[in-house]
Amino acid sequence: MEENKDRPIIFFEHTDIRNNGTLVISDLNMSIHSGEFVYIIGKVGSGKTSIIRTIVGELPVTNGTAIVGEFNLRKLKDRQIPYLRRQLGVVFQDFQLLMDRSVYENLRFVLRATGWKDSVSIDRRIRSVLSAVGMEHKAGNMPHQLSGGEQQRTAIARALLNSPGIILADEPTGNLDGETAREIMDLLVRINRENGPVVIMVTHNHSLFEQYPARTFLCENLTCTEVPEESSMELDLSEFI
Numbered sequence: 001m002e003e004n005k006d007r008p009i010i011f012f013e014h015t016d017i018r019n020n021g022t023l024v025i026s027d028l029n030m031s032i033h034s035g036e037f038v039y040i041i042g043k044v045g046s047g048k049t050s051i052i053r054t055i056v057g058e059l060p061v062t063n064g065t066a067i068v069g070e071f072n073l074r075k076l077k078d079r080q081i082p083y084l085r086r087q088l089g090v091v092f093q094d095f096q097l098l099m100d101r102s103v104y105e106n107l108r109f110v111l112r113a114t115g116w117k118d119s120v121s122i123d124r125r126i127r128s129v130l131s132a133v134g135m136e137h138k139a140g141n142m143p144h145q146l147s148g149g150e151q152q153r154t155a156i157a158r159a160l161l162n163s164p165g166i167i168l169a170d171e172p173t174g175n176l177d178g179e180t181a182r183e184i185m186d187l188l189v190r191i192n193r194e195n196g197p198v199v200i201m202v203t204h205n206h207s208l209f210e211q212y213p214a215r216t217f218l219c220e221n222l223t224c225t226e227v228p229e230e231s232s233m234e235l236d237l238s239e240f241i
Contacts, residue, residue: 008067009034009165009198010055015064017050017224024050026222028064032215034165037192037199039209042219048202051224052168055200056088057081069165086114089159089197093171095151097143103130103154104139110161129157133187149180156187160195167191169201173208181205185212 010032017025024047032038040048053059055068057076066073071084098106107126116122130136133153143151152172159167169188173181185208192199203209209216216227 006033008032009069010200011065011067013065015061015066017047017054017059018062019047019050019053019059023222025219025224028224030217030224030226032198032200034198035192035196037189037212037214038201039214039216040200040202040219040224041204041209041216042224044204046219047222047224048219049170051219052090052170052200052202055166055168056090057084086162087165089162089164089167091152091155091159091167091169091172093174095143095148095155095175097151097154097158099143102140102142103135103146106143106154107158107161110158114162125161129160132160132191133157147180148176149183152176152180152184153187156184156191160191164197166198166200169199171202171204173203173205178207181208182211 008031010030012028012030015025015028016023017028028051040051042048050059054061054066054073057071057073057080061073061076063074068084069087071080076084098109101109104126107129108122111122111125116125126139127136130139133156135150135153135157138146138150138154141150143154146154156172167188172188173184176184188199188201189212191197215229217224218227
């Protein structure tokens with residue numbers, strides 16, 4: 001049991017990341033344990049989102065070692081992908097809510113789609129995650145009736161529904177103003193600290209990862225390497241994003 005506890009929840013070793021056959025990250029080495037908050041930064045086209053797409057099983061892995069939870073991505077079969085994704089919560093820049101149904105029904109749709117059947121359990125879980133993100137009073141609202149920050153809070157609630165061990169946040173503050181972005185960051189940091197899922201956040205926002213310091217991986221020139229903590233305090237990373 002102790003060995004499993006100490007094992008990384010995400011582990012890449014000498015892994016190449018390819019998008020439609022084109023190499024975007026060479027020789028990726030990344031080890032992330034439960035409870036960590038990690039940034040992936042870099043310019044547009046540097047391979048950040050391709051790493052996220054690899055973690056969710058969208059891009060195949062053909063070399064090196066790639067482990068997410070209990071899944072070996074090099075041996076991942078198509079029938080296993082839905083089970084991998086149930087262990088992940090994904091938050092997008094553009095929210096990706098279903099615009100024809102309420103906040104509550106957006107979340108109910110996801111639970112139904114992932115195998116939940118009991119109506120009482122579904123209702124209890126929806127109320128719980130909405131409360132966790134401060135959106136319980138908006139359950140009946142349609143997405144177009146929400147502010148950008150409220151839509152993103154709903155998206156985070158959706159990501160929490162199946163109690164994932166990993167939350168992948170791909171530019172979650174990209175469409176938000178500065179104050180709202182900080183509110184969303186406060187929420188993600190609190191979820192990470194209180195509930196313990198790994199949070200991996202892709203961002204261009206230099207001020208956010210300065211204000212909320214955490215492990216940082218920098219993607220540039222076909223590489224993605226960790227920025228040593230002592231260097232990140234001195235190095236101006238704004239030129240890289």
